[in-house]
Amino acid sequence: MNILLDSIEKVVGSQNVLRGEDVRSRTADWMTKEPCLAGAIVRPANTEQLSEVMALCYEANQAVVTHGGLTGLVRGGMASSDELVISLERMTQIESIDCVSGTMTVQAGAPLQSVQEAADQAEMQFNLDLGARGSCTIGGNIATNAGGIRVIRYGMMRDLVLGVEAVLADGTVVNSMNTMLKNNAGYDLKQLFIGSEGTLGIVTRAVLKLHPQLTATNTALVACEDFNSLTGLLQHARKSLGGELCAFEVMWSSYYSLLTTESNRHTPPISSDAPYYVLIESLGAEQKESHERFEKAIESAFEKGLLIDAVLASSDHQREKLWAIREDVEGLAHLLAPRFAFDISLPILEMDKYVRKLQSAVSQRWKNAKVIVFGHLGDGNLHVSVATGDASDETREAVESLVYEPLKLMGGSVSAEHGIGLKKRKYLNLSRTPAEIALMQTLKIALDPRGLLNRNKVLPDILA
Amino acid sequence: MNILLDSIEKVVGSQNVLRGEDVRSRTADWMTKEPCLAGAIVRPANTEQLSEVMALCYEANQAVVTHGGLTGLVRGGMASSDELVISLERMTQIESIDCVSGTMTVQAGAPLQSVQEAADQAEMQFNLDLGARGSCTIGGNIATNAGGIRVIRYGMMRDLVLGVEAVLADGTVVNSMNTMLKNNAGYDLKQLFIGSEGTLGIVTRAVLKLHPQLTATNTALVACEDFNSLTGLLQHARKSLGGELCAFEVMWSSYYSLLTTESNRHTPPISSDAPYYVLIESLGAEQKESHERFEKAIESAFEKGLLIDAVLASSDHQREKLWAIREDVEGLAHLLAPRFAFDISLPILEMDKYVRKLQSAVSQRWKNAKVIVFGHLGDGNLHVSVATGDASDETREAVESLVYEPLKLMGGSVSAEHGIGLKKRKYLNLSRTPAEIALMQTLKIALDPRGLLNRNKVLPDILA
Numbered sequence: 001m002n003i004l005l006d007s008i009e010k011v012v013g014s015q016n017v018l019r020g021e022d023v024r025s026r027t028a029d030w031m032t033k034e035p036c037l038a039g040a041i042v043r044p045a046n047t048e049q050l051s052e053v054m055a056l057c058y059e060a061n062q063a064v065v066t067h068g069g070l071t072g073l074v075r076g077g078m079a080s081s082d083e084l085v086i087s088l089e090r091m092t093q094i095e096s097i098d099c100v101s102g103t104m105t106v107q108a109g110a111p112l113q114s115v116q117e118a119a120d121q122a123e124m125q126f127n128l129d130l131g132a133r134g135s136c137t138i139g140g141n142i143a144t145n146a147g148g149i150r151v152i153r154y155g156m157m158r159d160l161v162l163g164v165e166a167v168l169a170d171g172t173v174v175n176s177m178n179t180m181l182k183n184n185a186g187y188d189l190k191q192l193f194i195g196s197e198g199t200l201g202i203v204t205r206a207v208l209k210l211h212p213q214l215t216a217t218n219t220a221l222v223a224c225e226d227f228n229s230l231t232g233l234l235q236h237a238r239k240s241l242g243g244e245l246c247a248f249e250v251m252w253s254s255y256y257s258l259l260t261t262e263s264n265r266h267t268p269p270i271s272s273d274a275p276y277y278v279l280i281e282s283l284g285a286e287q288k289e290s291h292e293r294f295e296k297a298i299e300s301a302f303e304k305g306l307l308i309d310a311v312l313a314s315s316d317h318q319r320e321k322l323w324a325i326r327e328d329v330e331g332l333a334h335l336l337a338p339r340f341a342f343d344i345s346l347p348i349l350e351m352d353k354y355v356r357k358l359q360s361a362v363s364q365r366w367k368n369a370k371v372i373v374f375g376h377l378g379d380g381n382l383h384v385s386v387a388t389g390d391a392s393d394e395t396r397e398a399v400e401s402l403v404y405e406p407l408k409l410m411g412g413s414v415s416a417e418h419g420i421g422l423k424k425r426k427y428l429n430l431s432r433t434p435a436e437i438a439l440m441q442t443l444k445i446a447l448d449p450r451g452l453l454n455r456n457k458v459l460p461d462i463l464a
Numbered sequence: 465m466n467i468l469l470d471s472i473e474k475v476v477g478s479q480n481v482l483r484g485e486d487v488r489s490r491t492a493d494w495m496t497k498e499p500c501l502a503g504a505i506v507r508p509a510n511t512e513q514l515s516e517v518m519a520l521c522y523e524a525n526q527a528v529v530t531h532g533g534l535t536g537l538v539r540g541g542m543a544s545s546d547e548l549v550i551s552l553e554r555m556t557q558i559e560s561i562d563c564v565s566g567t568m569t570v571q572a573g574a575p576l577q578s579v580q581e582a583a584d585q586a587e588m589q590f591n592l593d594l595g596a597r598g599s600c601t602i603g604g605n606i607a608t609n610a611g612g613i614r615v616i617r618y619g620m621m622r623d624l625v626l627g628v629e630a631v632l633a634d635g636t637v638v639n640s641m642n643t644m645l646k647n648n649a650g651y652d653l654k655q656l657f658i659g660s661e662g663t664l665g666i667v668t669r670a671v672l673k674l675h676p677q678l679t680a681t682n683t684a685l686v687a688c689e690d691f692n693s694l695t696g697l698l699q700h701a702r703k704s705l706g707g708e709l710c711a712f713e714v715m716w717s718s719y720y721s722l723l724t725t726e727s728n729r730h731t732p733p734i735s736s737d738a739p740y741y742v743l744i745e746s747l748g749a750e751q752k753e754s755h756e757r758f759e760k761a762i763e764s765a766f767e768k769g770l771l772i773d774a775v776l777a778s779s780d781h782q783r784e785k786l787w788a789i790r791e792d793v794e795g796l797a798h799l800l801a802p803r804f805a806f807d808i809s810l811p812i813l814e815m816d817k818y819v820r821k822l823q824s825a826v827s828q829r830w831k832n833a834k835v836i837v838f839g840h841l842g843d844g845n846l847h848v849s850v851a852t853g854d855a856s857d858e859t860r861e862a863v864e865s866l867v868y869e870p871l872k873l874m875g876g877s878v879s880a881e882h883g884i885g886l887k888k889r890k891y892l893n894l895s896r897t898p899a900e901i902a903l904m905q906t907l908k909i910a911l912d913p914r915g916l917l918n919r920n921k922v923l924p925d926i927l928a
Contacts, residue, residue, distance in 0.1 A: 098811065098812075098813065099699065100695045100698065100699065100812045100813050101811050101812045101813065101844060102702075144648065145648050145652070147646050147648075151645060151646060152645075153707075155623070155645075156645075156646065158652070159619070159623060168903075172899055172902075172903075173899060174897075174899045174900055174903055175897050175899065175900070176896075176897075176900055177875070178875070178877070179811055179844075179875055180809040180810065180811065180843070180844035180845070180876070180877060180880070181615060181616075181619075181620075181809075181842070181843040181844055181845070182611050182615060182620060182809045182840070182843045182844060182845045182877070182880040182881050183809055183877040183879070183880065183895070184608065184609050184611075184659055184877070184879045184880060184881055184882065184883045184884070185877045185878050185879045185884060185888070185892060185895040185896060186884055186892055186895070186896050186900070186901070186904055186922060186923070187656075187659065187660050187664075187903075187904045187907060187922075188609070188622070188655065188658070188659050189900055189903055189904065191652065191655035191656075192651075192655075192903075192907075194652070195648055195651065195652050196651050200651075211702075212699065212702045212703040213703070214703070214706065231564045234564065235563065235564065235676065238566075238675075238676040239676040239677070239678070239749055240749055240750075241749070242678065242706070242707060242708055242748045242749040242750075242754070243617075243706060243707020243708055243748075244706055244707055284706045284707075285703055285704055285705070285706040286704075286706075289753075289757065290706070293753065345644040345645075345646045345647055346644065347562065347565050347643055347644065348564045348565045349562065349564050349565065376646070378645070379644070379645040379646045380565060380643075380644035380645055380646060381644070381645070381646045411641070411642070411643055412644070413642070413644060413646070413647040413648070413649045414649050415647075415648045415649045416644070416646040416647065416648060417646050417648055418648065419648045420648070420649060420650060424649070428649060428650055431647070431649040431650070432640075432649060432650050433638075433639050433640075435636055435637060435638045435639065436638055436639070436640055436650070436653055437650070438636075439632075439636075439638055439653055439656075439911075440650055440651045440653065442910050442911065443651060443656075443907075443910065445910070446906050446907065446909070446910035447903075447906065458650060458651075459650070
């Protein structure tokens with residue numbers, strides 16, 4: 001590797017090839033803070049440098065792992081001593097904004113938050129939003145097809161990207177920086193690089209889709225007395241709020257009680273004896289009109305019997321307090337530790353049965369175990385925490401089976417928004433058919449025949 | 465081919481293998497009505513039959529062309545006597561609708577209109593809409609990533625498809641019938657089949673995304689005095705209508721005058737001496753509220769000087785009359801015949817300059833030639849007609865050069881929504897880089913190594 005690193009230094013400069021303690025002192029995973037074990041970390045300044053670096057790696061058969069913000073939670077950033085890490089931390093530029101077409105051109109290392117802020121300054125909005133906004137990068141968001149809290153209105157990252165530039169395993173630069181909503185000239189190549197977790201190419205730049213800035217936010221926390229009311233309320237909100245519904249976040253009572261009355265972490269804004277709670281938010285153009293519409297939607301839901309209790313936020317402070325309950329993932333982790341956390345998706349109509357069965361299977365096996373559920377109901381996405389009081393690998397595997405295996409029959413997914421990485425690789429076959437996995441392998445072999453990019457991630461081993 | 469056809473008859477039944485006059489009496493192209501020249505037309509009843517048919521074709525090295533509604537306009541349905549046509553006309557079933565998740569599962573041969581109607585009956589909405597709705601099929605819409613008149617609000621077909629089932633060249637069935645908004649378990653394989661015009665696989669079934677039914681429609685025709693006002697109006701409409709803007713269709717004065725005062729085909733609802741006209745439409749949940757919002761948006765645009773004249777439709781009849789001007793493509797074809805028609809996209813800010821340069825280049829070359837422009841401005845998509853009085857191949861090539869070549873520099877596209885097919889194949893390199901085209905060819909070779917699917921369509925010839 002040293003001869004290769006010397007050549008790479010000539011491309012990126014010696015200060016941009018980190019070795020030894022400079023590598024070990026960094027982490028490979030935001031959650032676990034494990035040290036980075038890679039042979040070196042290479043920090044190209046631009047696409048041209050990365051292209052040269054990859055051409056050298058290709059020639060030397062050198063495997064690489066790409067690092068963004070490392071917040072993916074599926075161990076996608078893990079690297080071993082015979083791998084090089086490519087970090088895009090020096091490629092953070094916001095190159096241009098076009099408010100008329102609604103586009104922003106950025107380098108892949110730009111943190112999500114800086115992109116959001118640049119859009120705000122231009123009186124536009126970039127509508128990917130998630131807790132890790134300060135750390136995660138646009139390149140990572142693209143590679144993992146990030147989701148977050150506005151998917152019900154604006155879609156996943158895939159829906160917010162118009163163009164991509166990527167460097168292939170052999171150093172070829174594929175410039176597919178489309179800026180138009182409509183472009184049907186040949187295959188839509190950017191789709192290959194979105195959500196393939198860096199296994200088909202390294203995303204270096206992107207054209208993002210911006211929306212007009214909307215500031216009229218209305219938020220309510222409501223309680224529902226059964227699952228039918230919950231799905232009825234979702235349909236009612238979608239329809240009566242027109243295009244303005246932007247969050248429909250459900251907390252099962254186990255979550256809501258734990259974070260409010262049981263732990264005293266939050267004062268319950270409405271009583272905690274209902275089976276389901278929903279945080280509903282709309283985002284519109286004009287506050288007075290948007291508020292009236294929102295209030296009317298909540299009132300008519302009440303009249304239809306779709307909810308039994310509700311509180312509307314009357315200030316930003318109240319709004320933040322409502323969201324604080326839903327977003328208190330730290331509290332959840334603290335109260336349940338040790339716990340196993342899951343990010344799954346399944347057809348909405350199957351959710352209630354699925355959660356009940358899981359709760360019963362878990363409590364049959366571990367008497368005092370807890371199953372805590374919340375999620376983006378409108379997106380079909382649940383976040384499930386299981387705490388059995390034990391964090392052993394054996395228990396983890398047993399819990400994983402209970403959570404993942406029922407998904408297969410109902411066409412659910414073992415990963416809604418975090419991807420597969422290393423962590424869920426062995427469960428991929430529960431969500432995808434053998435023909436699908438074979439086709440993924442065909443793509444991997446076609447684009448990265450030497451298997452250099454994020455080796456062993458996402459796909460099962462390819463049999464020769 | 466006859467031995468192969470005998471084997472195929474055993475799979476689909478002899479009445480579903482058309483030969484001779486039964487083939488010749490059908491067309492291969494909705495626009496030109498040219499007869500179908502294929503060796504035979506095969507009509508499988510379901511995915512399993514198609515899989516067996518393709519396995520037989522693969523073994524026999526038999527090239528096939530897939531037929532949907534044949535309304536693509538780029539000659540994608542053309543087949544020669546040594547090719548078989550696969551028609552999905554017997555696979556038209558709407559399999560299921562889930563109103564809570566907002567999904568519909570259909571076979572690929574289902575006509576768009578029947579899908580729209582099935583959604584309506586379930587009090588939902590399927591939001592792809594285009595003139596050919598009665599003839600075009602869902603499979604064709606997917607294969608060509610169809611656009612249409614609601615893209616500004618709901619996106620292209622790609623944005624309305626959650627899952628796809630496809631048969632590969634060797635007969636393998638790839639079932640990727642995801643039903644959830646979020647699913648990051650491995651590569652998103654459906655993207656391969658969307659917009660690749662049947663060259664990578666034959667789409668057999670799909671899961672479509674439905675939206676809540678909205679019925680409050682408001683429509684206006686307005687006039688703008690310059691291009692800056694036009695783009696300002698677009699931003700104003702996007703913002704002030706919140707999420708409700710669903711059409712922003714621009715007509716250059718040349719189009720508006722031709723279809724109204726010059727031809728007397730339509731009474732001009734507002735005077736015809738402005739340089740630009742826009743048909744603006746919003747779609748909301750509740751008529752009174754939505755109407756007030758719409759009216760206010762138009763009024764404030766007037767106050768801001770973004771428009772100089774406007775008429776609001778006060779009835780469905782008036783609305784239809786406004787749309788009739790915009791949608792009178794027959795009138796346009798009739799008045800300009802012979803003409804060359806183009807479907808291009810480019811950055812919105814470049815449009816005015818592009819059109820002026822084109823007009824000047826065309827009139828320099830052909831003294832009395834006409835350049836008529838309208839399009840989906842918000843999507844970056846223009847439909848350009850050029851009439852020089854002459855329909856020779858030589859003139860066609862000269863006009864094509866004038867229309868397409870300037871797009872290269874500004875990152876525009878030679879095909880916004882109709883695809884490449886046979887017709888635009890030689891211009892693909894104006895919109896895509898050599899590295900992109902090479903990567904498309906890599907995909908083609910990986911998925912269809914024998915080159916059996918829609919041979920010679922989309923991509924330039926692959927050099928061995």
